[in-house]
Amino acid sequence: MTFQDMLDKNSAEPVTVAADVADVAAKDLAPLVREIDQGLYPRDVMRAFGSAGAYRTHLPAGDAADLSQTISYMARAGEQCTSTAFCMWCQNALAWYIFASDNTALKEEIGTRVATGEILGGTGLSNPMKTFFGIESMKLKARRTEGGYVVKGALPWVSNVEGDGYFGIVFEIEGAEPPHRVMAIAHASSPGVKIVEDHDFVAMGGTATVAVQFRDVLIEDGFVLADPIEPYLQRIRAGFVLMQCGMALGMVKSCIDLMHQVRGQLGHVNSYLDQQPEDFEAALADLEAEVFELAKTPFDPSMAYFRRVVTARLKGGEAAMDAAHWAMLHQGARGYVGRGAAQRRLREAYFIGIVTPATKQLKKMLAELPAE
Numbered sequence: 562m563t564f565q566d567m568l569d570k571n572s573a574e575p576v577t578v579a580a581d582v583a584d585v586a587a588k589d590l591a592p593l594v595r596e597i598d599q600g601l602y603p604r605d606v607m608r609a610f611g612s613a614g615a616y617r618t619h620l621p622a623g624d625a626a627d628l629s630q631t632i633s634y635m636a637r638a639g640e641q642c643t644s645t646a647f648c649m650w651c652q653n654a655l656a657w658y659i660f661a662s663d664n665t666a667l668k669e670e671i672g673t674r675v676a677t678g679e680i681l682g683g684t685g686l687s688n689p690m691k692t693f694f695g696i697e698s699m700k701l702k703a704r705r706t707e708g709g710y711v712v713k714g715a716l717p718w719v720s721n722v723e724g725d726g727y728f729g730i731v732f733e734i735e736g737a738e739p740p741h742r743v744m745a746i747a748h749a750s751s752p753g754v755k756i757v758e759d760h761d762f763v764a765m766g767g768t769a770t771v772a773v774q775f776r777d778v779l780i781e782d783g784f785v786l787a788d789p790i791e792p793y794l795q796r797i798r799a800g801f802v803l804m805q806c807g808m809a810l811g812m813v814k815s816c817i818d819l820m821h822q823v824r825g826q827l828g829h830v831n832s833y834l835d836q837q838p839e840d841f842e843a844a845l846a847d848l849e850a851e852v853f854e855l856a857k858t859p860f861d862p863s864m865a866y867f868r869r870v871v872t873a874r875l876k877g878g879e880a881a882m883d884a885a886h887w888a889m890l891h892q893g894a895r896g897y898v899g900r901g902a903a904q905r906r907l908r909e910a911y912f913i914g915i916v917t918p919a920t921k922q923l924k925k926m927l928a929e930l931p932a933e
Contacts, residue, residue: 574614575630581613582634586641594642597767598905602723603645604681607652610638611678616652619800620660620676621860628800628856632807639811640818643909644767646808647916651683651721651768653804658684658729659746661797662786667746671727682727685747685773686801687718687917689731693794694918694926699742701732701775709781710734710743718917720770724749724756728773730780731790743788745780753778764908799870800859806852808913809877812906813845816884819903820891827893836887844880848873864931871930875923878914885910 589606597603610616615638619631631653639646652675659672674680691697701714712732722728726749734741749756755774762770787793820838824831831837851873858866885907889896896903914920 575618578614578618578630579633582610582615583637585609585613585615586637590638590645591641594905595900597642597644598764600766602767602769603642603648604723606645607648607681607721608678610634610649611652611676615649616656616678617676619653619804620656624860626661626800626859628804628859629853632804632810632852632856635804635807636810636814639808640815641811643808643812643906643912644765646811647765647912648721648768650804650807652678652681654684654686654801655682655727655729655746657800657804658744658786658797661800662793664783664786666783667786671746675727680725680727681721681723683719683721683729683769684801685716685719685728685730688716689742689744690801690917691922692731694922694929696922696925699731699733699740701730702735703732703743703780704735706779709779709784710745712747712775712778712780715772715774717772718770719773720768722749722756722771722773723769726769729786732780742790744786744790744793746784746786747773747775747778747780749773751778762912764905765912795862796860799855799861799867802874802918803852803855803859803870805874805913805916806848806877809874809881810845810849810852812881812910812913813841813848813877813884815902815906816881816888816910817841817845819888819896819906823892823895827891831891834887834890836883838891841880841884841887848876848880852877864933868927868930868932871918871923871926874918875920875927878920878923881910881913 589609593603615634619628635646635649638649656675659667688697688700692699701712703710703712719728727746730747731742731744753776757772760770817838855870889903889907892903
């Protein structure tokens with residue numbers, strides 16, 4: 562399938578894609594959520610979402626893109642499992658990078674296979690996103706060589722990546738003043754790349770999150786997305802942040818359901834709790850309205866728009882953690898047992914507040930970004 566074929570299908574089949582995504586979430590994903598929580602990477606489910614069309618509806622055509630459907634698909638998966646919704650975000654972000662670039666060959670050769678789920682991959686932008694906002698320094702360095710760049714260093718957090726996966730990277734040219742940064746796509750099995758699985762999370766263990774070491778790895782020019790990165794970064798950053806709201810929307814909806822689930826048995830005492838499902842239903846409706854309006858114009862270059870995106874992402878993370886807290890209290894002891902859904906959602910919810918850009922980074926960004 563070519564890129565143009567995907568665009569044609571996107572305009573012709575939105576209802577069908579939504580139904581197919583919902584079917585995968587209910588029939589394929591839901592039965593696996595406890596195993597995913599224990600560390601199972603849902604490879605087949607990820608590919609099934611790709612076959613359904615979940616990774617292609619946000620692909621840009623020139624300067625136009627709409628992230629609404631993509632966010633709603635992640636939210637639907639997130640109602641069952643935040644680990645899987647996060648992996649879908651990684652997959653969608655990789656497609657977003659490729660199709661927002663000017664690298665036509667990369668779009669046709671790798672991008673189309675990412676958008677169908679044939680190739681699975683991640684973002685690799687945790688360290689760069691922190692670097693761009695003064696939290697960390699760039700961990701990958703490179704020198705120019707014939708036909709590309711030789712890259713060395715290590716990324717501690719790259720998700721949705723196995724041995725045959727692709728992921729985005731940003732590296733800094735050694736000795737360049739001012740800093741010269743380049744964004745590209747790397748492959749996990751390239752010579753000099755080493756994947757290390759050394760993370761033991763309290764949740765999200767099924768996200769194929771690894772550390773990646775680069776030992777003089779050749780990144781060929783054909784895999785470069787932007788050189789230098791700055792104009793391209795302005796193009797992709799809003800979509801990168803906004804698509805994460807799918808995880809938050811799914812989490813809040815799930816927690817509302819957990820509260821309603823016990824109303825018949827525990828409503829006589831839960832009614833004394835400060836927060837009720839109706840409170841979160843109203844908050845969710847407001848958040849959805851803002852997210853889906855912003856999703857229509859992800860290439861808006863204005864600072865006012867980007868501040869709205871950052872604010873929506875911050876509100877989403879806070880709402881997810883808040884809803885999970887109150888769902889736990891509504892569920893009581895039945896949510897506190899080892900197989901209880903409420904305790905799993907509570908552990909997952911904190912990931913939404915921690916993943917880059919984390920709650921504290923979002924607050925730092927809002928404090929430092931210009932008003933206009």
